[in-house]
Amino acid sequence: MSIQSIAPVSGIIDAAHMASMPLGTTAAAETTSSLERYLAEIPDPVLRENLAREIGGLKREFGLVFERHHPEGIRLPKHAVKRGSKVVISGAKDSVFYRVHRLNKEAGTAIIVDTEGNQSEHPVASLTVAKEFGDVMYPGLRKLSEIRRGDPDAPVHTIINGENYHALEALQYTHAGKVDLIYIDPPYNTGNSDWKYNDRYVDAKDGYRHSKWLSFMEKRLQIAKSLLKPTGVLIMAIDDNEQSRLKMLCDQVIGEQNFIANVVWQGGTNNTARFVDVGHDYMLVYARDMQSLSDAGTRWREVKPGADEILAAAKRAWNDSGQSESEATIALRAWWKSRGKDGLDPGLWEYKHIDNQGRVFRPGDLSAPDKPETRSHRPIVNPETGELSGVPSRGWALSDSSMDSLLAQGRIYFGSRTVPARKVFLEETTQQVARGVFTAKRTSAAQHLTRVLGSKNFPFPKDVDVLARWINIATSSSSKAIVLDFFGGTGTTAEAVIRLNAEDSGTRQAILVTNNELSRADDAKLRKAAHTPGDDEYEALGVFHHVTKPRLETVVTGIREDGSTYSEGLDANIAFFELTYLDEPDIVRGAAFNDLAGLFWLKAGGVGGTVELTAGAKADGFAISESGRTAVLFTPGRAQALAEKLAATEHAISHLFIVTDSEAQGDEAATHFPGGITVERIYGSYLEAFQVNRKD
Template identity: 40%
Template sequence: MTRVSNLESMLSQLDGDQSVKDGIRSLLKFGLVFEDSQPEVLRLYSGRVTSGCRVDNRSPDIDRFGTVERSPRGVTLDAGVRPVRWDDEPDTIDYVAETSLVPIAKPGESVYPGLDVIDTVERGGGKPHHVVIEGENLHALQALRYTHAGKVDCIYIDPPYNTGGDLIYNDKYLAKEDAFRHSKWLSFMDRRLRIARELLSDTGVIIVAIDDNEQAHLRLLMDEVFGASNFLANVVWEGSGKNHARYTSGGLDYMLVYGRDRTALDAADTRWVETKQGYEKCVTEAARIWAGANGDVDAATAAYRRWLRGQDGIETSLRTHYTEIDEEGRVYQRDNLAQPSPNRPNLRYDVLHPTTGLPVKRHPNGWRHDPARMARNIAEGRVLFGPDHTTTPRYKRVLTDQEAQAIRPNFEQSRMPSSVRLNSLLGEQRFDYPKDEVVLAKWIRAVTGRKVNATVLDFFGGSGSTMHAVMEMNAADGGSRHCILVTNNEVEERQRARLVAAGHFPGDPEFDKHGIFQHVTHPRIKTVATGIREDGSVYSEGVAENVTFARMTYTSRQSVKIGRDFNTIAPLLWLKAGGHGGVLRVDGTNLPQFLVGGHYGVLFESGAGAVSAFAIGIEDAGLEDGADVFVITDDDTRYAHACQRLTNYTVHRLYEDYLSNFEVRA
């Protein structure tokens, strides 16, 4: 910082063109400074190998870039063979099996993503579908910028911690010895966080889990992306430390929490609260004890205190203060009624004992409440008098009135229980150290203000803990929260090396079946929803939720523009419209005049007659005011006419608007 100040001083003393000095100033960067780097290529394993596309050798250990050419005239190629002009041999054409190639995108090249629905679970009636997307999360975020800009209430992510061997960069694990690994990680995160910010609503909140390795760097990056004024919390999660560590036991993770706009959160009177630990257990046990106490308050209180002594997982205040049961079977504590301030003479009034009729003993500062409030407390039985006026009364604070408290920014929770639960759910151990869905549910519930229809996003979805948490939250309170989870199909590093050595590469069924999406996330979420494990055994009764599983795929600008690939982008239109019901698709190459579902519609022909028919169709289908409708036309006049005719609905223009929104910078 001193050197920057010195440079500013030197610039102010220089003679010459002001524009030159301003140009030098524009190069100064304050705050976090890192070497901005981009992967050389992104491999699009779910993309199609077509004429004109750029490709690489499918083996992740061999980089050889080239361009797929059109088949030469008069040459008949075997099925699945493509002519490729390699960059290192531009004067020759090599005929290569399509299975040996993978499409690629270089930085600055546009790609056009779509979704291929591969599985669905429908048990939630009219609720919106949760959506699991397998694919490159940078491209998924670009797609979600089209479908969900300004709509997301909470983003939770658990990105790679960059400890060495946990981040894939250029299709290879980033080594701990890489001198630029911090810059590469920051570049990787920076691009994704900037898009994530656009997805949040004004009162939206993002939670990013991290450990000591990158926490300091991430805090500075998030200050830059979200604004330091929008910082909300640095939560400390103490898990399982090491007893024999040299310095400290460690075991800490962090959750950096930022708002999209803190002023909007303040204006909404946002308050993050949590249920006190052990509250439900205490209330349930007290009710059981009271039911068998035959109205004996002393016996119930004694039994409850005995039970408390043997319990774990109950907050200290509930164990030490709330220890009595009253005549209605409620747990309560005897609290102080004294006024803490000596400067409130109006609160120094007499309170008469109900038996002796004489003023009771009070604190010199007076009472905590004014006379009207005190009278109300006495009438409600909230003031506990002693046997006579010589004792100071106490306030009866009932536990059921104190369920919630401001959420604490530090907590202890072993990571072992979440692993045990996931192993039980899957029927075997498939994934180490999943994030705890119970902890995630607590924080998602807190930051969304208990909004039961919140939209939640996790674009480092991993094993699926975030969606699992949201589904369990809905099951607990009848909510209709909607979760979008993006994960790749990454294979564990050692397993990946074994598969590659055996000649199995990403995109091959033998390789992909070991990936996290296929092996963990998909079966986990499906089992939570249906209650049935992959092997057919029963795990639970399931939950009343709808889930769509989709794989990110890619198309071309031309294919979209001429309507050839409508079904590829159709799931994104469905998602933009709320993700209710089924995806509207076309059958074959013959496009209908329009399609209408229960929640959105698509108009393929934009003439006046077609627009009128469409308006009648969506009205007959019962679409609500404000529902999303998509009009396919390049004609400005026709689009304007459609907007005038469909004033009760939210009109979107295809395909040019789609293409401009989906020019994803790889």
Template identity: 45%
Template sequence: MAAIDDLIAQVPEPLRGRLVEQVKLLTERKQFGLVFQDHMPEAIEVPGLPPRRDDIVRLRGDDAETNFLVKFLRNGVAGVVEVSGTGEVVGELAEVHTSKLTVVKNFGEPIYAGLKSVGRIQRGGDKPFHAVIQGENYYALETLLYTHQGKADVIYIDPPYNTGSSDWIYNDRYVDGQDAYRHSKWLAFMKRRLEHAKRLLKPTGVIILAIDDTEQARLKLLCDDVFGEQNFLANIVWQGNVKNDARFSGDGIDYMLVFARSREALIEHGATWRELKPDVDKVFDAASRAWRESGGDSTKASRALKKWWSLQPKGSPVLASKHYAHVDDVREGEPYFGSPLMSPNFRKNLVYELAHPQTGRPFKTPVNGWRYAPESMKEMIRDGRIHFGKDETTLPLKKVYLREVSVQTVVPSFREDRRSAGKHLEDIIGSREFPFPKNTDVVARWINIVSGYNPEAVVVDFFVGTGTTTEAVMRMNAQDGGRRQSIVVTNNELASQTARALKKAGHLAGDAEWEAAGIFQKVTRPRIEAVVTGFRRDGSTYSGGFNENVEFFELTFEDENMVALGRRFAAIAPLLWLKAGGTGSVISDVDPAGWALNSDCSYAVLFDAAYSAGFIENVRDHVGTVRHAFIVTNQESAYQQIARELPPQSSSFSSTRLYDDYLRSFQINGKD
């Protein structure tokens, strides 16, 4: 270390201090465990954000990624000087038109985000809106920390697998298999996002991370570090397609690492993972249908159910429940099997006389007596749990209902052909623009399991890609009438080959041609639109659609001074709406009345403290409905006084001071 210390001593400040810190971190790490370079800073270009004085900018399309500092702005022209990675000026002042510049943001530098609506579909009545956000996911996560901190029941993510095939971007460059630091860059990339994700989860929240062999081991160690190894719940193994020409194993395995925000909180909440036995719902449907068609005759219905069982294909997993072949008349249409009532062991108190309820004559008592004591037997007879034959010559049976034993412990491995997911996506949008989408049924199954089948779960995905998670949540709602809400994020990233071709043709990020080729525009949005409305973009019918609401947004970057002055309310209005639950209309403009309630009265905004009396009166008129009150004032004392006068609402009611709370939130969340 002495040689390294001598070399560091020759480095000028402030870089020397940062080097000392990083070396200290490395020397403190244990021999075994996760060791990777942080690769600071991670930065992105932000096309469309107007440059300001003292911003770092680059020339659009500059492959060398040379940074410049904006010294002045005048009539659409910026005066810029080249700067080094440490911020030192290394070039002469030059003037460049702002249209040729792109602002660069380093992670750890606060941003102030807004949302711009680019489309809304409303078919779900008063259900919460699903939000689909196009934007860089790290900054989108900072935004969601303002709207959803501590509110997510489940986070499901399918991050880039880092296979070496240029499937993800770090510092605005595709990372390929030749990059010697691709694993540590990927870990640095993931760590920053997972630290934010952790804060989104409820105390009982769970995160599912899909991954393959390339990074599975490293991701597990990273999650142990971020979430705590005591909060690890499962490593689920998904065996997909098998390569028959593989030299060693058939491969085709993906994983889903599952971590709790707090395993202890989950246990205290009574959480258990259970699911229906394979295809058991088909038995319920068959029994219910037999009951209806028999006109409520259990004997005829039972014969029909037995015939249905005889037609099931050999090897079907549902055959494990074949002995549930009777249809009950007490619990109308419920399948059950009759369990013998003889005791396996002799006990004196189990030897008693039991009479047939119709004939009144006693059954022949079994040698060891009955299985249940007299009082228990009477209770079961009273509840209709005992099946009696036509007379006392046939021993009674206990009804064991399939529904009572229809769930099983979750098995952490399964087989599912992945090819069906690609065909499903192709059927929706008419092309295979994205070759490896996730399987909707698989995503829905595991979200349902880890959320305890919560019909009002809030589900977040900040690597949503083609939109599988949103479709999965909608399908879950359609199946059980739930009101689950998905909040998902995708960038508008291009495949590396497409990006190269567009650059060669003279198009750059931010150009219409470039943006039209991105995944959000070509796949995510068209897919979700077709799934909800039932119609593809070419006008052809895909399905009957879903009774759901969804809104599409673009992430914007705002000037904090303009926000503080109240001049960018329209940009942050969707954030307030999402923070209040995302139901009803968005209060999108400052109301001349001085305050406003949205259409379903789920939230209210006071724009001017001078109108607080009317605001308070109207909030009082909607006690139990208003979930959030936003109060615009520069004075903390005025905010506290108005907040105290608001009537007690539901336990989930809260109030927020604008714009101080918004600005402070992004200042805190932006610290890396």
């Protein structure tokens, strides 16, 4: 037994202890020295030797230390129990996985075997098929529905209902190194049973609470890292319960050299707190590779809060005044008086002037600094009055030629001032670097979701405006970014991406993974009524079916589930999928193709429709997606026929998948198609392409 398994460990090596050691020593060296002294005091030579051997074999870890031996798995209640299936016993207090050794169909029982070979007999109805993380599996994507209101060439926002670890593994086939931004809001592990591990709520009494959470997060972050582009970014929302541990974990998994910021989100106040009003959360921000991000010249900028509002007010004042400089300025100041400064960046508070070209500005000081290299005391001429201006006591900050240039450009403000000022135009100073601390009330997120759905279906959604802001900042270099959220919850990230595209005509694509987990109250109520996971009544109240799907359908179509109107809708394409677990025999005989079609489609960019294996496609030996973006050649000998059909219908496919076990056949078939098409060979059984958790 290792030392770590004696008690739950989750923490950081004591920095104060290390700091107190003599210069040049290390924690490992001091620990070893202490142990050697203690060993020397043991009189029994056999015991001393055995202990020395065990201590010498221990792995000493520094930094974040936590248990990784907790098994994690997923239950598949809709899968039939078969001979050889891995199962768990429903209602058992432990999370032991068994293998079905034999079925007695007449008695309705099964002989199951544990990892040590012990057998026991149980009713089949008490067993649930399960997959342990690390088992070889074949994930698929089964399309549930879709909405197409956007440009046919625009990517389709993809919403996946399924366990996020296995969804991430499937995305390794479709999106390795392709994702621009990953935003996640994982469970905060508050100790108030806010998340499940192995289908059981984790509370503050669980001594392994933090280790379970870290083990849970580590597996997912390792895959998430592989999905990001070299210039990709990872943003993680978190609170004080796990912030310090998540930071250490990301330093290990992502690399501390790739840390960008620990953003603070002030979301509310709590005047009933005993000690400190803690109304803030955090967003940990990491680059996939800081050097690549820097080499790309990336600089995060955003419009100052309120800048667009001031520009709009100034434009109205200019037009309403008949383009009168004085009247427009009076109207703008009146707007300021009625508007106030709330919600506006302090740097914008002095933009209360409009010049003779309708440009809003604030006066900027033109005085020279205390020790200028050169200073001029030459007065300048007011072009409207012909009078000479006053001169700052320290002289001008600019040379005579520069002052003349500003004057010619109408960038000097005289007004009633003795000494003129420089016009600092708002339209030229609207951008600012992203701030590491911001305020946004969390209550507005729940109110927004209630307006969308017409009911209170979910208590703590993410804030769509906050997410839209940070998605826009982190993907500012590309309006075609791929944004992934694998703790998708109610779908806020997808809605934020859809709204951003509507604002700037972008073609960002959201990929969102959420499970169909129920609230603890609904779970208990349904189980008490004899409903269990997999039942239609049970699944209907899960977050995917009850909130995420209807929410996004309403946002895009403008019509709620009950037929009432929410809005005019948005021009977007969106598709809903369910993560499936395919049986190897079905894959081998080609019966699982339609569940794999979603993966082909995502691999090709998620544009247009998926490829469906119909009776006609089987006869033809090939299939083409509805929009013609993707084609699958099942029979390499039919390559010429497929090429001719594509040419006749003017389909411009971007991806061609050739199903063959022969590399020569695949290469020959590919010669029938023009350049510019991405050709990928898929083994005939699909086992090689779609198998995850391969041990070899």
